[in-house]
Each structure stands twice: as structure tokens, then as C-alpha cells.
Amino acid sequence: xxxxxxxxxxxxxxxxxxxxxxxxxxxxxxxxxxxxxxxxxxxxxxxxxxxxxxxxxxxxxxxxxxxxxxxxxxxxxxxxxxxxxxxxxxxxxxxxxxxxxxxxxxxxxxxxxxxxxxxxxxxxxxxxxxxxxxxxxxxxxxxxxxxxxxxxxxxxxxxxxxxxxxxxxxxxxxxxxxxxxxxxxxxxxxxxxxxxxxxxxxxxxxxxxxxxxxxxxxxxxxxxxxxxxxxxxxxxxxxxxxxxxxxxxxxxxxxxxxxxxxxxxxxxxxxxxxxxxxxxxxxxxxxxxxxxxxxxxxxxxxxxxxxxxxxxxxxxxxxxxxxxxxxxxxxxx
Numbered sequence: 001x002x003x004x005x006x007x008x009x010x011x012x013x014x015x016x017x018x019x020x021x022x023x024x025x026x027x028x029x030x031x032x033x034x035x036x037x038x039x040x041x042x043x044x045x046x047x048x049x050x051x052x053x054x055x056x057x058x059x060x061x062x063x064x065x066x067x068x069x070x071x072x073x074x075x076x077x078x079x080x081x082x083x084x085x086x087x088x089x090x091x092x093x094x095x096x097x098x099x100x101x102x103x104x105x106x107x108x109x110x111x112x113x114x115x116x117x118x119x120x121x122x123x124x125x126x127x128x129x130x131x132x133x134x135x136x137x138x139x140x141x142x143x144x145x146x147x148x149x150x151x152x153x154x155x156x157x158x159x160x161x162x163x164x165x166x167x168x169x170x171x172x173x174x175x176x177x178x179x180x181x182x183x184x185x186x187x188x189x190x191x192x193x194x195x196x197x198x199x200x201x202x203x204x205x206x207x208x209x210x211x212x213x214x215x216x217x218x219x220x221x222x223x224x225x226x227x228x229x230x231x232x233x234x235x236x237x238x239x240x241x242x243x244x245x246x247x248x249x250x251x252x253x254x255x256x257x258x259x260x261x262x263x264x265x266x267x268x269x270x271x272x273x274x275x276x277x278x279x280x281x282x283x284x285x286x287x288x289x290x291x292x293x294x295x296x297x298x299x300x301x302x303x304x305x306x307x308x309x310x311x312x313x314x315x316x317x318x319x320x321x322x323x324x325x326x327x328x329x330x331x332x333x
Contacts, residue, residue: 004293005032005069007062007092008052009083011042012074014097018126018259019072020050022285029293035062059083063090070296072124073097076166077173081106084121085113093120093296095289099182102173104314111307122292122303123310125186127256129287132265132280136191136243136250139269146247151192151227153184153241155256159213159233167233168209175211177203177320181231183256185320186313187241188219188227195312197222197333203324217320222333247271259284 006029008015015034023031035056036043043055056062063071063086070093073083081101087094094114100123101107114121127133140148157180159165167174177185189195196219203212213234219227239256242249248271258265267278291304319330 002028002297004029004093004296005067006030006095006293007033007035007065007068007071009035009059009062009071009073009087010075011036011039011046012097015072015074016046018285019074019124019289020046020052022283022289023072024050025283025286026289026293028297029289032068033062033065035059060086063087063092068092070094070120070293076169077102077178078171081110084110088114088117088119088121091117091119093292095122095124095292097124099123099173099178099314099317100310101314102178104311104318107307107311107314111311114307120292120295120301120303121307122288122305124288125183125305126284126288127183127187128190128284128305129291130258130263130265130280130282130284132252132254132258132267132282133187133190135267135278135280136252137193139250139267140191140243140245144247144269145243145245145249145271148192148225148243148245150225150244151188151241152244153187153227153229153255154231154238155180155183155240156230156232156235157237158235162206162209162213162233168206168211168213170210174209175321176213176231176233177201177215177317179231179233180256181215181217181229181320182313182317183239184229184231184241185217185316187255188229189313189316191241191243192221192225192227194221194223194225195332196220196227196316198329198331199316199319199323200329201320201323205324212324215320215324217323219316258282 033054040057201217204214
């Protein structure tokens with residue numbers, strides 16, 4: 001089987017813990033090189049651990065390697081735009097960690113460059129590739145819970161050592177919405193298959209770091225459906241959403257990180273006082289890697305998670321931050 005040869009820009013924890021292992025599990029991808037802009041020894045240690053043939057002490061050197069077909073970019077948020085565009089100009093396809101950039105205008109500029117140089121780009125919303133979410137859509141479409149009226153989504157964890165964490169840097173795209181609230185926003189749009197026409201968000205902004213550690217948002221949709229999301233660095237771990245209809249509800253308690261439970265996602269349906277739980281197993285990181293890799297191999301331009309989806313999600317995130325700053329409802333339509 002043909003395999004896409006990937007390079008990894010940075011030695012970020014997410015690359016070590018999740019993505020490089022997913023590349024190794026995949027059937028159509030392999031990691032050929034890894035680069036560090038600051039610690040070549042660390043890159044060499046990671047390369048040895050995962051049997052990666054080549055290491056570089058400079059990102060541009062990796063991008064210049066003709067043996068690399070595509071790159072995975074897990075750099076800090078504020079660097080995504082720069083290195084996506086640099087990679088595109090070198091003809092490398094791109095899987096970039098979320099959020100793709102720090103505003104929608106930047107993402108649209110990235111899209112233009114990727115299209116100009118004929119490379120595929122995909123934002124790494126790995127949760128999107130777990131089949132439990134399609135199962136939720138099937139149940140909604142079956143009419144089992146009646147007409148959908150409300151959706152809630154939540155992602156939180158307690159962030160210890162805030163003073164040393166990049167998530168708390170306002171210069172580097174820190175904040176709970178960029179980091180985890182984006183999942184709630186994305187899943188609401190994904191499951192409801194609609195774009196909100198307004199958002200109103202309250203954020204708790206840390207006076208020392210200037211980023212919001214907590215946020216609660218209210219969204220309305222043109223068809224009258226409402227949605228609520230929250231994100232926090234100050235609460236126990238939650239990774240869930242709930243869809244409430246006129247006749248029942250669906251709860252997904254492992255919405256974004258089922259990999260913490262061996263890939264087992266849960267879909268809990270409650271109607272008329274009767275509850276059932278469906279277990280849906282899936283390797284979401286591997287699915288993400290194999291999807292874009294197969295598109296590269298086949299020369300396809302269409303992706304399950306495309307640039308337009310990324311841009312639309314970013315527009316909502318932009319509106320959320322505008323709402324926090326102005327303290328009012330923001331219309332998107």
C-alpha cells in the first residue's frame with residue numbers, strides 16, 4: 001500500500017502522545033522526519049523512540065526535504081498561519097492543530113495560499129472522525145427524540161501550573177475558547193448541521209494573563225434551535241454534549257476524548273423514562289490521519305473536514321471573543 005511521508009514541525013506533547021502514535025497505527029502514512037526550532041536533542045530523542053529516520057534543527061530544512069509529502073503542525077496557535085503558508089509554498093500538504101489560526105481572516109488567507117500551490121489542508125479536529133457523532137445524527141434523523149430544541153456542549157479541565165502554560169499566553173493565542181471551547185462550538189455546528197445567527201458569551205478574563213480561563217456562550221440558530229457551550233481551565237474534566245428534543249434526549253459523555261477510554265464512545269438515549277446506552281468504538285486519531293493521507297494518495301481535493309468548515313468555525317470563535325470584549329450579543333447573519 002502507498003504511504004504518505006509525513007514530517008512533524010515541533011516536538012509538542014500532542015505530537016508525541018497522540019499524533020505520531022496514530023501515524024504508526026495507520027495503514028497509509030509514515031513519519032519520515034521531525035524538526036525542532038529550539039531543541040535538536042529532544043527531536044533526536046523522539047526520533048529514536050518512534051524510529052523516525054530524519055531530524056532537523058530548523059523547520060525550513062524539513063520543508064525543503066523532497067522526501068516529505070506532507071507536514072503535521074502542532075505549533076503554538078499564533079504560529080499556525082506562518083508555517084501553514086510556508087509549508088504550502090514548498091508544496092507540502094498540511095494537517096494543522098486546531099484552532100487553524102487566531103481569526104477567520106487569517107484562515108481565509110491560508111486557504112488562498114494553499115489553493116494557489118495546490119496542497120490539501122485540514123484542521124486537526126480529531127473528535128470529528130469518531131463514528132459516535134454520525135450515530136447521533138442517525139438517531140436525530142430517525143425522529144426518536146422528536147424535534148431538536150436545544151444542544152449543550154462542555155469541555156473543561158483543571159489547569160495546574162498556569163504560570164508556565166502556553167494556554168495562558170495572550171500573545172500566543174491562549175484562552176479556553178481557542179483551546180477547548182472550539183470543540184463545543186464545532187460539535188454544535190456539526191451535529192445541528194447549521195450555522196448560528198447570533199452568539200452571546202460571558203468570559204472570565206484572568207487579570208494577570210489577559211486570557212479568558214472560563215467562558216459560557218449562548219447561540220441561536222435560524223430555525224429556532226438554541227445551544228449553550230462552556231469551557232474552563234478551572235473545573236474538573238468534562239468532555240460531553242447533549243441534544244434535547246421534544247420527545248427525548250441524547251447524551252454523549254465522552255464526546256471529544258473517547259481515546260481516554262480505549263476509543264469507546266458512548267451514546268445515551270433517554271425517552272419516556274427509558275434509557276439505553278450504545279457503545280461505539282473508533283480510533284479517531286488514526287481515522288483523521290488516514291483520511292487526509294488517502295486524499296493525498298488519491299489526488300482528491302475534497303475532505304471530510306474542509307477549509308470552509310474551518311472558516312465557519314473560526315467566524316463563530318471570532319464572534320465569541322468580540323462578545324466577551326464588548327459585553328453584548330453579536331449577530332452573525
